[in-house]
Amino acid sequence: xxxxxxxxxxxxxxxxxGVSIIAFSFIRLLPxxxxxxxxxxxxxxxxxxxxxxxxxxxxxxxxxxxxDYLGGVLTGDFGSSIVSKxxxxxxxxxxxxxxxxxxxxxxxxxxxxxxPAGVIAAIKRGSIFDQGLMGIALVGYSMPIFxxxxxxxxxxxxxxxxxxxxxxxxxxxxFPPVTxxxxxxxxxxxxxxxxxxxxSHLALPSIVLATIPLAVIARQTRSAMLExxxxxxxxxxxxxxxxxxxxxxxxxxxxxxxxxITTIGLQIGVMLAGAILTETIFSWPGIGKWMVDxxxxxxxxxxQGGLLLIAAIIMFVNLIVDLLYGLINPxxxx
Amino acid sequence: MADTTVTxxxxxxxxxxxxxxxxxxxxxxxxxxxxxxxxxxIFVALVIVAIFASFIxxxxxxxxxxxxxxxxxxWAEGGNPSYLLGTDPVGRDxxxxxxxxxxxxxxxxxxxxxxSLTGGIVVGLIAGYYRGWIDTVIMRLMDIILAFPSLLLxxxxxxxxxxxxxxxxIAIALTLQPHFxxxxxxxxxxxxxxxxxxxxxxxxxGPLRLMFRTILPNCTAPLIxxxxxxxxxxxxxxAALGFLGMGAQPPAPEWGTMLAEARxxxxxxxxxxxxxxVAILVTVLAINLMGDGLRDALDPKxxxx
Numbered sequence: 052x053x054x055x056x057x058x059x060x061x062x063x064x065x066x067x068x069g070v071s072i073i074a075f076s077f078i079r080l081l082p083x084x085x086x087x088x089x090x091x092x093x094x095x096x097x098x099x100x101x102x103x104x105x106x107x108x109x110x111x112x113x114x115x116x117x118x119d120y121l122g123g124v125l126t127g128d129f130g131s132s133i134v135s136k137x138x139x140x141x142x143x144x145x146x147x148x149x150x151x152x153x154x155x156x157x158x159x160x161x162x163x164x165x166x167p168a169g170v171i172a173a174i175k176r177g178s179i180f181d182q183g184l185m186g187i188a189l190v191g192y193s194m195p196i197f198x199x200x201x202x203x204x205x206x207x208x209x210x211x212x213x214x215x216x217x218x219x220x221x222x223x224x225x226f227p228p229v230t231x232x233x234x235x236x237x238x239x240x241x242x243x244x245x246x247x248x249x250x251s252h253l254a255l256p257s258i259v260l261a262t263i264p265l266a267v268i269a270r271q272t273r274s275a276m277l278e279x280x281x282x283x284x285x286x287x288x289x290x291x292x293x294x295x296x297x298x299x300x301x302x303x304x305x306x307x308x309x310x311x312i313t314t315i316g317l318q319i320g321v322m323l324a325g326a327i328l329t330e331t332i333f334s335w336p337g338i339g340k341w342m343v344d345x346x347x348x349x350x351x352x353x354x355q356g357g358l359l360l361i362a363a364i365i366m367f368v369n370l371i372v373d374l375l376y377g378l379i380n381p382x383x384x385x
Numbered sequence: 386m387a388d389t390t391v392t393x394x395x396x397x398x399x400x401x402x403x404x405x406x407x408x409x410x411x412x413x414x415x416x417x418x419x420x421x422x423x424x425x426x427i428f429v430a431l432v433i434v435a436i437f438a439s440f441i442x443x444x445x446x447x448x449x450x451x452x453x454x455x456x457x458x459x460w461a462e463g464g465n466p467s468y469l470l471g472t473d474p475v476g477r478d479x480x481x482x483x484x485x486x487x488x489x490x491x492x493x494x495x496x497x498x499x500x501s502l503t504g505g506i507v508v509g510l511i512a513g514y515y516r517g518w519i520d521t522v523i524m525r526l527m528d529i530i531l532a533f534p535s536l537l538l539x540x541x542x543x544x545x546x547x548x549x550x551x552x553x554x555i556a557i558a559l560t561l562q563p564h565f566x567x568x569x570x571x572x573x574x575x576x577x578x579x580x581x582x583x584x585x586x587x588x589x590x591g592p593l594r595l596m597f598r599t600i601l602p603n604c605t606a607p608l609i610x611x612x613x614x615x616x617x618x619x620x621x622x623x624a625a626l627g628f629l630g631m632g633a634q635p636p637a638p639e640w641g642t643m644l645a646e647a648r649x650x651x652x653x654x655x656x657x658x659x660x661x662x663v664a665i666l667v668t669v670l671a672i673n674l675m676g677d678g679l680r681d682a683l684d685p686k687x688x689x690x
Contacts, residue, residue, distance in 0.1 A: 069529035080545055186420075189677070193669040195621055197628045198644055198662030201651055209652045321534055328536070328625055342537060343629060346544045354541055362532040 059373050063366055068121075070366075074359040075120050078351050085109055088351050089133065129356035134348050139356035143338065148231030149219060150337030153329070154322040156253055157260035162315060165265045169272025169311075173280060174299060185273065191266035200259040200332040207255060214255050217334035221248040260329045264318040271314045275307040282306075309380050316372025320365040414682035421678020427671035435487040443467065444478035446485040446638040451476050455654050471656040473647065479657065482638035483664050489639040490620045490668055493554055497619035498612050500558035505565020506608070510596045512566065513573030520570070527563035535560035535618075536625055543631045550633040553626045554619070561615045568611055572604030606683040613676035617669045624665050640665045 078085050087095070090103045104110045108119055123129070129139040168188070172181040208216045215221070219233045226240035234253070237245035279285060280303055288302045289295075327339035334340070338357065345353040415421055434441060444450075450468075454476040459466045470480040512523040530538070535557070542556035543549075576582060577600065585599045626632030627641025635642055640661040647657035 065525050066528045066532055069525060070532050073529065077541070077545065082545075082547075189420075189673055190666070190670060193617065193621075193666060193673050195624055195628075195641075195662055195665045195669070197625055197641075198658070198665065201644070201648065201658050202662065205651055205655055205658065327534075327540070328628070331629065343540070346540055346631070349544075354544065358533065358537070358541060361534065361537060365534065366532055 055377050056374060059370055063370060066366060067363065070362045071121055071124060071359060072117070074355050074362075075117050077355050077358065079113075081351065088349075124359065129360070130352045132345075132350055132353050134350045134353075139353055140360075142341070142353070143357070143360055145231070146336060146338050146341050148228075149233070149335060150323060150326055150330070150339060152232045152234060153253065153256055153260060153326055153335060153337060154319065156257035157322060158264065158315070158319055160257055160261035161264040161268055161318070164261075165268030166272050166311065168269040170276055170299065170304065172269070172273045173276030176277065181273075184269065188266040188269040191262050192270065194262055194266075196259055196262055197328045197332055199262060200255070200329060203255050203259060204332070214251050219249065219252050219336065220245065221252075224248060256329050256333045256335055259332070260322060260326055264315075264322065267318060268311065268314060272307065272311050275310045276303060279303045279307045309376070312379065313372060313376055316368065316375070319372075320368040323361075323364055323368065411682055415678050418678040418681055420674045421681075424671040424674025424678065427667065428675060431487050431668060431671070432491060434484055435491050438484050438488055442478075442481035442484040443469070444481040446477065446482045447636055448478075449476045450478070455650070455657070457654070458656050461656075470660050471654075473643070473657050474650055474654075477636075479643075479660055482643060483640070483660060485638045486640045486643065486661070486664060487668075489550070489633060489637065490624070490665070493550070493623045494616040494619050494672070497554050497558045497561065497623070498616045500555070501561040501615055502565055502608065502612050504558070505562045506569050506601070508562075509566040509569025510573055510601065513570035514577065514592065514596050514600070516574075523566065524570070527566050530560065530563050533560075536622060539622060539626060540629065540631055543626060548631045548634065550623070550627075550637070550639065553623055553632040557619050557622045557626075560622075561618060564611055564615070565608065568607050569604060572607060573600055576600050576603050609683060610676060610680045613672055613679055617672040617676070620665065620669055620672070 078088060081088055086100055086104045086107065086109055089107055089109070092099070092103070095103070101110070108116060111119075127140055129143075131138050132142065135142070168184050172184045175181050204216055207214045220237060224237065224240070224242055224245045226236060226242065226245070229236050229239055233249040234246065237249040276299075280299075285298060285303050288298045293302075323338075326335070326337055327343055329335065330337045330340035331343050338361065342354065342357050342361075344350075345357065450472060453465065453468060453472050455474055456468050456472040456476075457464045458471040459469050461471075464471065468478050468480070470478075470483070473479055473482070508523055512520040538560050539553065539556040542559065543552050546552035546556070573596075582595065582599055585595060590599060623632050624639070624641030624644070627639045628645045630645055633639035633642045635646055643661040644658060647654075647661070651658045
């Protein structure tokens with residue numbers, strides 16, 4: 052298992068170097084002067100230009116600049132925002148919990164509904180349940196989620212007024228962030244109604260973010276279950292007279308879960324970073340919205356750092372999924 | 386497919402007859418799937434609407450009827466029958482804009498899919514055929530692209546290239562390409578050691594002929610399915626870019642851009658938000674339905690013969 056771990060990490064190193072080269076060269080690919088882009092000063096005297104250039108290290112050879120950048124990244128220095136001048140890593144850690152909280156709730160919804168839906172569809176193959184569930188799954192899979200979010204806002208925030216439109220908690224509550232996770236912080240604060248407010252703010256964004264993973268997981272579970280249910284050992288289990296629940300729940304589902312877990316893992320990585328649309332619609336202060344805002348503010352330093360951080364997280368999550376996969380399915384370790 | 390070759394072996398079959406037979410068989414499996422046929426019908430209807438947009442649309446998609454701004458749909462209270470789906474905040478006819486928008490979405494799908502498919506096939510063929518260091522380099526490059534979420538990568542690329550529909554399409558094509566590379570490479574690696582490839586090589590076929598004429602035609606099934614998926618993904622991603630203000634620019638009647646323009650009116654005028662989204666959903670759904678049907682019809686494992 053340890054050798055397997057080392058091999059997986061070894062494959063990641065060239066990818067990470069490539070990702071860092073892309074993030075590094077991104078600013079140099081932009082039309083315009085990198086000194087002006089990185090300092091945010093549009094008009095400057097030649098002396099000032101030379102001073103900033105030296106200060107940012109832009110007057111040195113590209114290779115030196117790259118290794119300098121890589122060295123900074125490896126020691127946690129991602130540079131500072133052009134607009135707010137704050138260190139990028141600090142901003143990232145301040146916003147990341149919001150995205151994790153949202154993604155976590157979404158993945159819980161997606162798994163809790165998607166796996167049972169897929170199992171039911173597979174057991175009742177060809178029935179009205181199967182067709183209905185898979186029809187809904189395909190609609191979810193085809194959903195433009197930015198529009199889906201707007202529809203839910205119209206219905207639940209506008210007409211019914213059940214849920215708030217945006218933000219993480221009502222402005223009535225104020226407490227210092229302890230963990231950064233609003234659900235936990237609101238409980239810790241001990242203020243009455245704070246937790247309920249946090250939940251009601253989370254509801255719509257989680258549903259929107261869960262929609263596509265839910266559909267993907269349901270479809271994947273169904274096809275994995277169908278494959279497994281036709282295996283000989285399932286027939287043997289049935290022939291032994293085991294209850295249908297045991298056959299499906301213990302014998303079949305366990306093996307069907309192997310490809311499904313990979314799917315879930317891939318969805319987590321995509322969600323952590325891909326909450327771009329959901330966070331934008333609901334003004335959720337996470338890293339997806341941070342990236343979109345930075346693109347609009349032309350805060351290239353943040354885009355550069357965010358790109359690298361997000362890619363690193365996705366690579367890390369995928370590594371964990373690979374390792375879990377190796378644990379569940381020892382066959383692929385070699 | 387197996388029994389066609391066996392039964393017809395007595396008399397030589399022309400390749401045209403063979404192709405007809407294969408098409409007939411494909412249609413047999415495809416038409417069994419009602420959803421796929423429904424998707425095909427909707428898709429053909431959309432193509433017709435897009436081609437004849439200027440004849441079908443009741444109004445110009447750009448004309449601003451200022452006296453009729455934010456008119457509700459014809460059947461709602463205060464609606465006007467000449468503006469069937471109502472008007473947007475500056476008085477443009479929503480139905481006409483949706484009809485012209487079909488041109489955008491279908492063009493985006495065709496352009497992006499063609500670009501990523503051809504690029505992916507060429508790169509994948511090279512990687513799978515030559516293997517060795519060239520394969521390693523290509524696959525690592527694809528891993529790097531896949532390490533970024535596609536919408537984020539597209540967003541950043543558009544930030545570099547400047548927001549426009551063309552740049553958005555190029556960016557989306559780049560993010561979709563690795564899937565084609567991987568599929569082609571895997572298929573080529575499986576086919577390359579088959580006897581017919583060896584026979585062709587012994588007959589003197591060069592690498593280009595081996596790659597494109599001998600091997601490629603036998604790898605098409607998974608590529609066709611992936612192409613349908615890319616088609617719908619391209620439409621969704623382009624609409625998302627438009628929605629974020631980074632794709633097609635106003636006043637283009639692109640569906641995502643229409644949603645972006647309508648966003649601030651969501652609580653006042655439901656129709657400006659609802660209809661463009663329905664158009665995106667129906668289009669993407671139709672293509673995905675076809676994709677499912679294609680997958681079932683082309684996957685020999687699922688054929689119940």
